[in-house]
Amino acid sequence: MSGKRTFDDEKALESAMGVFWKKGYAGASLAELTQSMGINKPSMYRTFGNKEALFIKATQRYIEKNAQPHFVHLHQEGTSLAQRIKNYMTSVVSEQCTAEDPKGCYIFLCQGEIASGDMPELPSNLLNQASKKIQDALVEIFTHDPEAIALGLETHATSIALCIATTLRGTASMARAGIPLSELETVIEHSLRGIGLPS
């Protein structure tokens, strides 16, 4: 029956990520996790440690493979600032609405669980830090991009970044409620108008 590992760690981690994405941390049971990963509990504990460690690894994977890639739109050469921001937001919202993945945003969903008090400290820190990165990246743009400086956006860079981050949280919530991408795209446009970056 055994002797050599019969599953792929990376595939298993991706499956676990999907479950956490759909159910959150507390809501994802080990039974559902291991079933989705195609392994049984002892294999999971030996490979990943425990539920908390598995969640951390799944979260890191989400950040790396799902969240970070959107940032490239912010630094696309030969593209106007407004278009870069719009491309970034559209990229994020598209993923929030994707039919293959669970609806919404893994980070925002799980970060919301922290306020419940049932989230361990390490995952909490990771989630807070990940959500902070979004705003930091935006602030970086608005304070250093020549076009942004020319538009005078650097003086309220943090508040503008907060607006965009808030909109993306709103669209994540909307997406989870079933609102389609087509409707949320107009939200992006209105949001850009609000911060003085009409497309």
Added chain:
Amino acid sequence: MSGKRTFDDEKALESAMGVFWKKGYAGASLAELTQSMGINKPSMYRTFGNKEALFIKATQRYIEKNAQPHFVHLHQEGTSLAQRIKNYMTSVVSEQCTAEDPKGCYIFLCQGEIASGDMPELPSNLLNQASKKIQDALVEIFTHDPEAIALGLETHATSIALCIATTLRGTASMARAGIPLSELETVIEHSLRGIGLPS
């Protein structure tokens, strides 16, 4: 020891609402609920039925006592449309950030649980219907208010309403993450600018 009820149904319901607001539906255990309500499990089952029925009553109470009151700002006489919308949004976000209550919005938080598949049908319908009411109320304003019609907002009333509702979901998520009201107020102003209602 007994004979006559020793607790106030309304107070107990309010306590239960607070627990659901903080933990969500699945995350709120009967132990924590009954402890917060100051009663024991049999009393709770006799009075409210079961967890699902308790949640429905708590949710109805939230809608009535917490969500609906914000709507008065939308129809305040002698106030400009922009100011009415701003007052409404500020009122909502203020509650999301209130220190006495759990952070965020009861409705949005629990509606997010529906996508997990662990929410019974009746509560799901109630939550979906409650969140829809927000957009409906806004659409009503933008399609019937003379000032809105004069501004030409009636032609995209639904998309504007979606923008506002999305912003309020975003602020709820931000509030739950610990962002203070002072920072979220600027988000409201930018949001209003985006839909052509600068204050």
Added chain:
DNA sequence: TTTAAGTTGTACCGATCGGTAACGTTGATT
């Protein structure tokens, strides 16, 4: 071929989950 390490599957652990049966007590009704 023997040995040691590593893997899987099952069966189990104590704790907690939502929900309830049973009992003694109390207060209002008759």
Added chain:
DNA sequence: AATCAACGTTACCGATCGGTACAACTTAAA
């Protein structure tokens, strides 16, 4: 005074929670 419904308390139900001990088995190295 007798009755009965409603109450609070305790103790319990089967199911599931996260987590683990253990045995059967397979492989690679010795």
